[in-house]
Amino acid sequence: MADSFFNRGFRPKRSSPHQLPPGQYETTDFPVLTAGPTPRIALSHWEFRIEGLVETPVKWSWEEFNKLPMQDFNPDIHCVTKWSKFNTHWRGVSVDTLLEHAQLKPEAQFVTEFSYGGYTTNLPLADVLGGKAFVGVQFEGEPLTPEHGGPARLVVPHLYFWKSAKWVQGLRFTAQDEPGFWERAGYSMRGDPWKEQRYLDDDEEAGSGALRL
Amino acid sequence: MSRLAWQQATVTAIRPETPRVKTFVLALPAFTPHLAGQHYDLRLTAEDGYQAERSYSIASPPEQTGEIELTVEFIDEGEVSGYLFEGVAVGDALTVRGPIGGYFVWRGAPGAPPLLLVGGGSGVVPLMAMLRHRQRVGWREPTLLLLVVRTPEDVIYQAELTALALSDPTFQLVLSYTRQAPPGWAGYQHRPDAALVAEVLARLPPTPQCFVCGPTGLVETVANALQASGLPPSDILTERFGPTGR
Numbered sequence: 001m002a003d004s005f006f007n008r009g010f011r012p013k014r015s016s017p018h019q020l021p022p023g024q025y026e027t028t029d030f031p032v033l034t035a036g037p038t039p040r041i042a043l044s045h046w047e048f049r050i051e052g053l054v055e056t057p058v059k060w061s062w063e064e065f066n067k068l069p070m071q072d073f074n075p076d077i078h079c080v081t082k083w084s085k086f087n088t089h090w091r092g093v094s095v096d097t098l099l100e101h102a103q104l105k106p107e108a109q110f111v112t113e114f115s116y117g118g119y120t121t122n123l124p125l126a127d128v129l130g131g132k133a134f135v136g137v138q139f140e141g142e143p144l145t146p147e148h149g150g151p152a153r154l155v156v157p158h159l160y161f162w163k164s165a166k167w168v169q170g171l172r173f174t175a176q177d178e179p180g181f182w183e184r185a186g187y188s189m190r191g192d193p194w195k196e197q198r199y200l201d202d203d204e205e206a207g208s209g210a211l212r213l
Numbered sequence: 214m215s216r217l218a219w220q221q222a223t224v225t226a227i228r229p230e231t232p233r234v235k236t237f238v239l240a241l242p243a244f245t246p247h248l249a250g251q252h253y254d255l256r257l258t259a260e261d262g263y264q265a266e267r268s269y270s271i272a273s274p275p276e277q278t279g280e281i282e283l284t285v286e287f288i289d290e291g292e293v294s295g296y297l298f299e300g301v302a303v304g305d306a307l308t309v310r311g312p313i314g315g316y317f318v319w320r321g322a323p324g325a326p327p328l329l330l331v332g333g334g335s336g337v338v339p340l341m342a343m344l345r346h347r348q349r350v351g352w353r354e355p356t357l358l359l360l361v362v363r364t365p366e367d368v369i370y371q372a373e374l375t376a377l378a379l380s381d382p383t384f385q386l387v388l389s390y391t392r393q394a395p396p397g398w399a400g401y402q403h404r405p406d407a408a409l410v411a412e413v414l415a416r417l418p419p420t421p422q423c424f425v426c427g428p429t430g431l432v433e434t435v436a437n438a439l440q441a442s443g444l445p446p447s448d449i450l451t452e453r454f455g456p457t458g459r
Contacts, residue, residue: 005221005308006258009300012265013292023256023266025292032429032453035316037436037446082266117446147433185315198254199313201217 018076018086021193027083032147035181039117039167040146048135048152049170050098053108058101062151066137068093073134075157077164078193090155092136095128095171108173112180113154113165120180121163122189123156125173132158135168160191160198218243219256219310224303225280230369234335235298236272236284239307246275248318249346250339250424250452253283253311257293267293270338270426271312272370274345281311284369286335317452319343319424321352326448327417328356331405331435333427337369339452340424344377344384357385357421359413361405361431363392387413405431410438420444426452 016026043062050058060068073090104125112122127133133156137144144150149166156163162182183189188197197203222239229235249271256266273282288294301307317339319328328347330340337360347356362368368388378386389401389409401409414421423444425435432453439449 005306006260006262007296007300007307008305010257010259010296012259012263013290013295014265023264025265032433034451034453036451037440037449038433039446081268147429182316186313199217 016084016086018084020084021078022196023198024078024082024084024193027085030085030088030148031079031081031083033079033081033162034147034166035119036117038146039115041116041151041167043151046151047169050102050173051170052112052173053105053175054099054102054173055105056102058098065093065135065152069097070137071134073136073155073157075155077155077157077161080160080162080187080191080198084193089140090134090136091138092134092152092155094131095133095135096131098135098171099129104173107175110174110177112172112174112178113163114169114172115165116167116169118181119165119167121165122178122180122183123159123163124177124190127156127159127163127190128171132156158192160188160193162187163191217310217313219308221306222281222309224301224305224307227301227303230284231367233287233367234284234369235287236282237297237301237307238273238280238282239309240280241309244279244281245312246278247271247281247312248315248320249274249342250318251312251314251342252339253281253309254313255283255293255297256308256310257296258308265292268313270342272338272341272345274342274349276346276349281309284335284338284341317424317426317450319346319422321346321350323352325352325354325422327354327419327421329413329417329421329423329439330356330358331361331413331423331425331427331431332358333361333431334363334367335369336425336427336431336452336454339426341370341373343424344374348377348381353381353383355383355385355417355421357387357413357417359387359389359405359409361389361391361427364390365393365395385416387416405435405438407438407441410435411442414439414442420448423449424451425449427454429453 046062076086078084136155153166154168226238252268252270269283272284
């Protein structure tokens, strides 16, 4: 396709004071994008697990989880369906804090987030370490609602937001990169919005002509 | 060429569906048969290089080869839909890539369970691709479309859906008008609730596979009611569009 192509008469209508990743636009709402019905989890039955390639698998009840050290996070979030939302306010527990209780084995290279309702998503280990990921339990000062993934969801704001599992139940650390729910349906294994890695074919290592959907 | 490469489609027809909805027929240089329910990404480029992308569901069935139909709702202040409505004519080029999505899809396999489709407004678009595919392959398991609209003029594909309901005894069309019904209307006139969901379920043999597409509130209500009625969550497939999710 010629690089000089443009749509005659098309001019931006939206403007944003923020720097947007390619193909994104800013919204001030918080749209809900979920596959399937919204699971409802009673706090008395809720638990969060760290498992897989760790020295000591851990399990917290809701009460125990809420005694872990919490931090405030104010990330920008980017959804693969093209909206970005800037300066959101969350409170939660960083994955680094959680891993202090479990200790990773050296073979661990990837992580699968798994959720109540059966959702999974995968990402490289480095994307959840060093303050880059947390389990959020409050959004804009209120308990996180079920529609947005409450009681707790993962938040990995530097990647497209499907990598931030709603209704998260735990993290499983693995040696291999195991495709999750959307990834098996043709979405990117990494999902970096700044590289516009929306689909598998956008991944840097993706071959050409592959039929993956 | 990678399967999801951008390509330049040519607009071969533009059909008004309702005052706020148009269907764009796009001839594709590289057509890939899609699955009913999948979407395409569409990208507009301004002369200064600025780009905007949106996703649009495919309305045409995979049997309609060489082209796709995208049905687009005009969104107030919509950057992309506004240009498509006002700035695009037959013969123009539009940049697209797809088909995309492997979850909200219906294959019409022989022996597949009955089908319950629930659409709110333009949420009917991917469901229409399923119905058109169903017709083309001659799939005849009982199928019901519950279509929720504000007013009579908001019914997309009205003539085609009505004709289908009259000619195919295995297909039922159920409409609910939430703001204004046609004169003499004796049917539903409210947003779907658990009772309405139970009534449409009762019109189908057990156990249907359900596809629900529309605004978040409608999808939440319907999917929760379907789940509460005992359907397994894996048989309830949803696609939501949020307040500004476009």
